[in-house]
Amino acid sequence: MEYDMPLFRPPSEARSLIFQVTLGCSWNRCVFCAMYKTKDYLVRPFEDIERDVMEMSRRYPDTRKIFLADGDPLAAPTDHLLRVLDLMNRSFPALERISTYAGPTNLRLKTLHELQEFRARKLDVLYLGIETGNDRLLKKIRKGATADGIVEVCRKAIDAGLRMSTFIILGLGGVEGSYDHIKDSAKVANAIDPHFLATLTLMLGPYEKLYEEEIMGGGFKLIDKRQSLQEVRWFVEDLTLTNCKFGSEHASNYLPISGTLPRDKGEILRLIDTALADMSSRLIRPEWARGL
Numbered sequence: 001m002e003y004d005m006p007l008f009r010p011p012s013e014a015r016s017l018i019f020q021v022t023l024g025c026s027w028n029r030c031v032f033c034a035m036y037k038t039k040d041y042l043v044r045p046f047e048d049i050e051r052d053v054m055e056m057s058r059r060y061p062d063t064r065k066i067f068l069a070d071g072d073p074l075a076a077p078t079d080h081l082l083r084v085l086d087l088m089n090r091s092f093p094a095l096e097r098i099s100t101y102a103g104p105t106n107l108r109l110k111t112l113h114e115l116q117e118f119r120a121r122k123l124d125v126l127y128l129g130i131e132t133g134n135d136r137l138l139k140k141i142r143k144g145a146t147a148d149g150i151v152e153v154c155r156k157a158i159d160a161g162l163r164m165s166t167f168i169i170l171g172l173g174g175v176e177g178s179y180d181h182i183k184d185s186a187k188v189a190n191a192i193d194p195h196f197l198a199t200l201t202l203m204l205g206p207y208e209k210l211y212e213e214e215i216m217g218g219g220f221k222l223i224d225k226r227q228s229l230q231e232v233r234w235f236v237e238d239l240t241l242t243n244c245k246f247g248s249e250h251a252s253n254y255l256p257i258s259g260t261l262p263r264d265k266g267e268i269l270r271l272i273d274t275a276l277a278d279m280s281s282r283l284i285r286p287e288w289a290r291g292l
């Protein structure tokens with residue numbers, strides 16, 4: 001099987017067998033995301049996917065986990081996806097779960113019943129970037145959804161029995177929009193009540209000037225290390241989740257945290273406060289070790 005590069009997957013899918021059901025991202029307009037800018041969106045023909053699945057089922061017959069790529073396979077027609085999921089279930093007898101990226105623009109096209117049909121075929125975890133719960137920022141970054149819209153599609157998926165793995169991006173609102181970005185993001189996360197929640201930290205590299213001047217407009221200033229830790233603190237202190245694995249271990253973050261909320265909330269807040277009190281602390285990831 002040959003992959004159409006570039007290929008992305010969440011870190012937690014490192015041990016999953018990846019199949020490209022679609023190529024690229026059907027939305028492909030989020031201003032902070034360059035993942036699929038080099039690809040045109042395409043739903044791969046069933047026969048091509050079938051060839052890959054057949055080959056892999058011979059090589060790895062005991063596969064237990066599958067990840068569907070690229071950016072948003074749920075944008076494919078439902079009957080196509082059902083056929084693909086049935087094929088995978090037939091071909092891998094030990095299969096336990098299938099996961100994929102999802103976005104608000106494709107998830108809103110699927111009904112509760114369709115999502116239940118996917119769930120019945122072992123689709124289990126959806127990875128979805130909330131990015132921010134602030135409507136003004138969602139518009140600026142061209143996410144194609146409002147905060148209420150993101151909550152609605154995520155709740156629909158959860159009601160269908162799927163598990164949501166969601167994340168927000170620290171720093172997206174810059175210095176001036178920092179507080180509103182985080183407080184609104186916590187409201188959205190609470191309303192979704194996902195199974196997994198993570199933070200990433202905005203890293204723009206060579207696009208920093210473009211993001212500051214052309215996209216966010218006058219006076220926008222990126223947050224620094226301390227402000228990033230302050231954002232995590234504001235975020236965690238507002239979370240009222242019922243049972244969620246929380247993490248900021250992604251390499252873009254300055255402070256790696258992991259725990260279960262609400263159980264570990266006090267401990268997580270204490271860890272952030274310790275780091276905030278000593279910005280040279282070994283707890284904090286050095287700039288050179290950060291990456292996307």
Ligand code: SF4
Nearest residue numbers: 025028029030033071
């Ligand atoms: S929906 Fe996801 S993959 Fe597509 S452009 Fe936005 S962030 Fe990137």
